[in-house]
Amino acid sequence: MKLVWCPETAVKAYVDAVKALAERGLEERSVAELVSAMAGGWKAQLVVEAWARDAGAATGVGLRAAVEHVRGRHVCVVPDEQWAAEYVGAMRRAGSSVEAESVAVGEAEGAMRELEGVDLMVVDCRRRDAKTVLREARPGARGMVVVCKWAGNQRGGAAGVFRAGTRVVRATYLPIEGGVEVFHVGVGKGPSLGDGRAPWIRHVDHYRNEEHVFRRW
Structure with a gap:
């Protein structure tokens, strides 16, 4: 099985x-x-x-x-009860109610372990544990799409932090709102970005208005 794009539902x-x-x-x-x-x-x-603290409710909405x-099902992962309260408060101020089962509270390793079969994950890279969240993600049977917000702060890109054996088949960078990296994680056997070669990874530092290129070994 694999993820299949439906333009009609995307538009809606x-x-x-x-x-x-x-x-x-x-x-x-x-x-x-x-x-x-x-x-x-x-x-x-x-x-x-x-979700990252003070990130607001736009992505959740x-x-x-x-x-x-x-x-x-939409689940927000936060490290502790204080973050959970702030997230729920932000969503409620935006006019969106949040059920208890829609918030997973705990350290990244434990929280992500309980969420098997992820189809789409949105990670705010301003979180200190963003790399751990990415590494602990468990894709669904159709694969997974990962969106990293504020990726401009990550030197070297996020692809290198996925758990060993993760098959990243596509990746792209979008220069919007602090930088966005999008990864398509495939299932089954096949080539992965970085297999048999050392790809160059482009990073744009929007704070210093500089572009850096890194080689991942």
Whole structure:
């Protein structure tokens, strides 16, 4: 099995996200609209959001708009109860209720271990444990799409932190809202980025307006 793109559902999810975000006047809308379309287009059944403190509710609102179309599940992962309270508060201020089962509280290793079969994951790279979250992600039977927000702060890219044996078949960088890296994790046997070669990884530091190139061995 593999993830199959459905443009009709992607459009519906995108339009609903645009409307919801506009009504609430939320910031960081570009990424929120993007991940909403992805969740809808891939018909993601389990969507995991690794939320960063003070990140706001835009991404959560966008993802919730998407999962309603595909009858999926949106779960936010936070490290402790204080973060959980802040996330729930941000969502409620944005007019979106949050059920207890929609928030996974705990260290990244334990929290991600309980979430088997991830179809889409959105990670805010401003989290100190972002690399651990990525490494502990467990893709679904169809593979997984990973979106790294604020990836411009990550020197060397996020691809190198996935757990050993993870098959990254596609990767792209989008210069929006602090930098966004998107990875497509495949299933089964086949080539992976970096197999048999040492690829060059491009990194843009938006704070210093510099571009760096790294070679991953």
